[in-house]
Amino acid sequence: MMLRPRWIGALLFALALAAGFAALGQWQLERAIESGKAVVAPTESVLPLAQVAKPNGPMTDKSVGQLVEFTGTFVAGDEQLLYDRINFGKTGWWVVSHVDVDGGDGHRIALAVARGWAPDEATAKSVMAQLAEQPEAPQKIVGRLLPDEQPQVPDDKKNPTAMKTVGVGQLYNLWTGVDGMDVYNAYVVDRTPAAGLDTIDSPPPIQQAELNWLNVFYAAEWIIFAGFAIFLWYRLVRDAKQREDEERELAAEAAAGSGPGDGARAHAGNVE
Incomplete structure (x- = not known):
């Protein structure tokens, strides 16, 4: 199921999207860390x-x-x-x-x-x-x-x-x-x-300097978005597989219901 070209293409798109979100999250986190670094005040000039x-x-x-x-x-x-x-x-x-x-x-x-x-x-x-x-x-x-x-x-x-x-x-x-x-x-x-x-x-x-918690929050959001992109692909594949499984079960049940006995009865009715 997952090896079908359609779903492989969707997976590649989801991975690219997640990578983009992760990169944005890393950038926001780096900004938060940079703003929270200790800064030596310019006091050493007499x-x-x-x-x-x-x-x-x-x-x-x-x-x-x-x-x-x-x-x-x-x-x-x-x-x-x-x-x-x-x-x-x-x-x-x-x-x-x-x-x-x-x-x-x-x-x-x-x-x-x-x-x-x-x-x-x-x-x-x-x-x-x-x-x-x-x-x-x-x-x-x-x-x-x-x-x-x-x-x-x-x-x-x-x-x-x-x-x-x-x-x-x-x-x-x-x-x-x-x-x-x-x-x-x-x-x-x-x-x-x-x-x-x-x-x-x-x-x-x-x-x-105080840590910029707003940037930390944004970084966490981008990481969540990255995970959601992969999760969305997984749900789509799983739902499609479930639908196909249900369709196969219904087709199998329909095939089992129209067995040889049903065919003989139909032939007898035609003779009469």
């Missing part, structure tokens, strides 16, 4: 801080994680310790400094800068003491700009001033000489750590 962020205001999405450069002065004695900071899978301490950024025309802007990571509190305090003794002088700083973190209640109730997040508002209240000063509602992770500290792991941000 830009001037003044071009990326403004004081006293929120950060924009494009500025988060951007490498920036600026000229500023570390204010000696305004260093703070942060605990429970994870660096390359290990928990330790950050040393965070207060920097007066040169905004031009004598205008100074306060900014928090994470100087580096230490594996233990003793090392962090030793470095912090050394930084407090260094002379204050303008210097060029390059680092990654990150958004302000929300303050958290310290785990140690005996040390209510302990910090584990870079809360700019909390730091601002601890810094000296900042009354009335503008402040960046963000902080910078210094790319060059202070002597005695390790570099803070600060990778570029990954912008994860």
Whole structure:
């Protein structure tokens, strides 16, 4: 039945149609996958801080994680310790400094800068003491700009001033000489750590695009159409075969009903 030229031609047409539907489904699926790939934001070009962020205001999405450069002065004695900071899978301490950024025309802007990571509190305090003794002088700083973190209640109730997040508002209240000063509602992770500290792991941000589920739905539709084309050919062949089988059965029954006895009776009737 299926080897008849008519049905072979229909099968070839169904296969060609299914291949076309499958190709469209693959194209839609590739589009969905491509749109869902992680895209690295263009943050690795070092830009001037003044071009990326403004004081006293929120950060924009494009500025988060951007490498920036600026000229500023570390204010000696305004260093703070942060605990429970994870660096390359290990928990330790950050040393965070207060920097007066040169905004031009004598205008100074306060900014928090994470100087580096230490594996233990003793090392962090030793470095912090050394930084407090260094002379204050303008210097060029390059680092990654990150958004302000929300303050958290310290785990140690005996040390209510302990910090584990870079809360700019909390730091601002601890810094000296900042009354009335503008402040960046963000902080910078210094790319060059202070002597005695390790570099803070600060990778570029990954912008994860959402998977285009509409394209996935279209891809599934085309695959269903491809399967339906083959299924339709199969149903047509099966229905045609069933009709032929029924016709053969009816013909066989009709032939069995008009046997030799019926022929003799017909002949006798003609004689009479």
